Amino acid sequence: MGLMPDRDLLPQLRLRLATQAGRAAALASRMAGKGSGASIRGKVMLQVDPDALAKLLRNRRIAAVTGTNGKTTTTHLLTAAIRQGTTDPDRRVVTNADGANLYHGIASALGEQPRADIAILETDERVVPRMVRDGRPEVLVLLNFSRDQMDRNHEIKFLGRSWREALAEAGEDGPVVVANSRDPLVVWAAGTARKTIWVDTGAGWNQDAALCPECGAVLVHEDRWDCPNCELTEPQAEYRVDGDEVIERDGTTWTLDLQVPGRFNRANAAQALAAARVMGIEPKVALEGMHEVTSPAGRYATTTFGDTTARLLLAKNPAGWAESLPLAQSDPLVLAIDAVAADGKDVSWLWDVDYEQLRGRRVVCTGPRALDLAVRLDYAGVEHIVQPDLMAAISGHPGMLLDVISTYTPFQQLRKLGGLA
């Protein structure tokens, strides 16, 4: 044994200081009643040590999960799969389970478990290039790509281009990419990866995939999608989702048997299954782990609000609503809309959601932008009332399971009101 040379010691000292400062800030934030303090912890850490994230990512086996929708749930599924196949998982596996997926949130989670050698990291689309460069993940899961928060992301292709560049730059040191073969933007973005495992997740949202991301021609969407003008085409998948089954190319079939609902989550689970395998977890073991996942960061959680029992669903953009609306079966149904930064400030997207499918049921419109939804529902011919106050909108429905679909900000408020966060 002996002292580490100074050039190693100093950076480690600084990281330790940063971690301690972050922890103190998080404690102060919790005591002030301002939530878990995860974000402030990461923020303080990165202020004290700007290299903290890169240092914290080093010397771990990393699986990163990104995409427009399903990041949090897929991260939970993949974490459960890997924990199931890892001895002493509490010590060895770290994840940002709360959905805090920017630099601060990731640094915060890693800082709390410096000794965990496996990290499953939900990664915001904008953080992917840095994750690929500094984290050198073993596997990168690319779920899907659709319009979201258009006031901020004017060109969805811009993000895809940044992934392509990062994967190209990483070259042979880059991750194995597990990617959704049904999504043209994902396929294009993964095009520079050293190795890609394609998962055919079935037909889903493709309204943001009109044009070929490579050459700009109008894509042909039939059984498979194809660019009539260039080489980009739907790749042959290693795994295919069919109902509750995931079928490998050689015919081997796995049954998902999930507790999280919906077609969309079966697609997420298939990608988690493929990613877990890259990390060395047998499918049978991975499935056992994934079966235990019920309500990732409050999604699909059932809780009580006064006299009412409600199930919370999150939908952040037209693709998300297309998946969530069919899951919500209650009558009445509560829909909560806001338009602050985290939701996207432009609610025009309400008109890209097929609310017409709710005709014949009653909707309670709530949240600060309840009136925007009310006008949308009026034109859609859906019976509704307006109650902007979340608690008042939900309570008063005893004797039933009330479904509540929210955009991001009301969803987080409801988790708190329902005692889930």
Added chain:
Amino acid sequence: MSSSNPAPSTPVTPIGPVKIVLVYQSLLGIYGDRGNAVVCRERLTRRGIDAEMVVVEPGDALPTDGQLYLLGGGEDMAQISAMKAIREDGGLFTALGSGAVLFAVCAGYQICGNTFTVGDRDEVVEGLGLLDVDTRRGTERAVGEVLHRWNRPDGSASLLTGFENHGGYTTLGPKAAPLASVEVGVGNNGQGTEGAVQGRVIGTYPHGPVLSRNPELADHLLELALGRELEPLPMPELDELRAQRIAHARTLSR
């Protein structure tokens, strides 16, 4: 009259349902602008006027017998593809020559002009030439809630609320008149005007969709397309929404 001047002074009363044509939803539909077509159809059917919404995608022929054509916002590449497809198809020009009305939003508005650029590129693209306007990359992207004073043809004014999100700045030539004057927001180019009107072609920037938030503008387009006045259509929640958005916009100093 000779065939060189096909535009009739009053539109022909349609036989069958009023046809509202949504042009290339997959290319010009990322900001909910299809809602403009839904609003127009509903505002007619609720008054007992038979109306249909026709959604046309690239590769399908644009109908030439529509009364109202709608273009929406889209991304850079989609904007150019849409412009080329409209020009190659030619049906829109035929319809306008027969007295149809065209209402174009954001990227759709830009492609109606003489020329435009897209995104960060400096290449100047020739537009459809339906509006005497030119669009170039602006100093900074215009993003946020807007409030505009719409100068109605009868001399009265009405407020327009919506959400603008555009990087291009548009300058009007002598043949186009501004649709509105800016109270809050950037508008055409930060010089106080918003949108353009030239004959039966109207272009403007805001989403919302703009016709869902501004029923008087929707009815104006429909009256223009049908050649007759429409009776009032009360929607109390819409009045409340407008009041809320107008009050909110006035708190913004962008």
